[in-house]
Amino acid sequence: MMDEQLLSLVLFSGTDDKLNAAAVLTAGAAALGRPVHVFLQYWALDAFRKDRIDLDHGLAPEAGPEGRKAVDALRAAGQPSWAETMRQAKDLGEVEIQACSLSMDLLAIEESDLDPLVDGVEGVTAFYLATGNGQIVFI
Amino acid sequence: MMDEQLLSLVLFSGTDDKLNAAAVLTAGAAALGRPVHVFLQYWALDAFRKDRIDLDHGLAPEAGPEGRKAVDALRAAGQPSWAETMRQAKDLGEVEIQACSLSMDLLAIEESDLDPLVDGVEGVTAFYLATGNGQIVFI
Amino acid sequence: MMDEQLLSLVLFSGTDDKLNAAAVLTAGAAALGRPVHVFLQYWALDAFRKDRIDLDHGLAPEAGPEGRKAVDALRAAGQPSWAETMRQAKDLGEVEIQACSLSMDLLAIEESDLDPLVDGVEGVTAFYLATGNGQIVFI
Numbered sequence: 001m002m003d004e005q006l007l008s009l010v011l012f013s014g015t016d017d018k019l020n021a022a023a024v025l026t027a028g029a030a031a032l033g034r035p036v037h038v039f040l041q042y043w044a045l046d047a048f049r050k051d052r053i054d055l056d057h058g059l060a061p062e063a064g065p066e067g068r069k070a071v072d073a074l075r076a077a078g079q080p081s082w083a084e085t086m087r088q089a090k091d092l093g094e095v096e097i098q099a100c101s102l103s104m105d106l107l108a109i110e111e112s113d114l115d116p117l118v119d120g121v122e123g124v125t126a127f128y129l130a131t132g133n134g135q136i137v138f139i
Numbered sequence: 140m141m142d143e144q145l146l147s148l149v150l151f152s153g154t155d156d157k158l159n160a161a162a163v164l165t166a167g168a169a170a171l172g173r174p175v176h177v178f179l180q181y182w183a184l185d186a187f188r189k190d191r192i193d194l195d196h197g198l199a200p201e202a203g204p205e206g207r208k209a210v211d212a213l214r215a216a217g218q219p220s221w222a223e224t225m226r227q228a229k230d231l232g233e234v235e236i237q238a239c240s241l242s243m244d245l246l247a248i249e250e251s252d253l254d255p256l257v258d259g260v261e262g263v264t265a266f267y268l269a270t271g272n273g274q275i276v277f278i
Numbered sequence: 279m280m281d282e283q284l285l286s287l288v289l290f291s292g293t294d295d296k297l298n299a300a301a302v303l304t305a306g307a308a309a310l311g312r313p314v315h316v317f318l319q320y321w322a323l324d325a326f327r328k329d330r331i332d333l334d335h336g337l338a339p340e341a342g343p344e345g346r347k348a349v350d351a352l353r354a355a356g357q358p359s360w361a362e363t364m365r366q367a368k369d370l371g372e373v374e375i376q377a378c379s380l381s382m383d384l385l386a387i388e389e390s391d392l393d394p395l396v397d398g399v400e401g402v403t404a405f406y407l408a409t410g411n412g413q414i415v416f417i
Contacts, residue, residue: 025402028402028405032403042156062292125167135414263306267306276415277416
């Protein structure tokens, strides 16, 4: 079944470490030819604003100063940002990124405020209909 | 298969933003006629105590003051709380909310301490048996 | 299908409460005879370093001082640590724990730095191939 193959990621968290974990999971699935459906909520949606996507979004609290240093060192060594990895994933495979309409209201943003990585806005019903019985991962 | 349709949500986090995301995912699935099984652990369980369910449970750290303001503005404009959305979801469809027995011990609470939204207490084995091969989402 | 039975856990968070929730979900699945595949990323991987696995890794921010006290009281009453629960889960059933190769690079650690609970290092592609269409839970 097509929908068993589909991987649905609900992105909620807006820190760079979780967004990077999400981007790596997206790119990995896309590289294997699996369609990926990304649904952006809350602080993850905020991070996809076109005037914020390249800013520093911080890390999970448990990262601490040592985690911060590790992340900075890897970026300095040439690791792409999560936004770049998401772009590569879209070039590589079938990756659709949708903003949650309720979170759009919450953050009082318009579709034109979002980075072109985002394909559109949808409600939770549309999300479930696209997802079917495929895997759902909340990040 | 019935259990392919079932959506199981393990709620761990106790902040209002994550609980609201969980309530919206629950209500959306219920509206589509899908059964939802919610399993409450740790700080999410704590938030379902009847004397705390209507309190302010804070937001994820990355919300920041701007996120706080956005959440408060939406509530002031009439958005229901996550607890109200969970209640609506239960009216709408087949939503079962169970407290994790290990987390009950951890927090030293009795079933009578919990809001009536919670249907009972179960162990992790009962959770898996109810879940079958359906989707599991950890929030 | 074998891969419908398999439960895949992506562990990202490195706090003791989330790691304990993950260990309980692992042990519960193993006790039911379900194979479990654990993939360690970021701060969860850091917590599996052999010189850190028995340290205090803190709690999610929303735990607060009351949550801290509850967790400490349960440990004092004899509750096993998450690392002990993971060890029991491996004795009990088919539990494989793999470190994410990208996170190994991020944290600049070698396989010999990891606790013997960790079975090896794999990339995200190997993770997906092992996972198939089974449930994926991100913690």
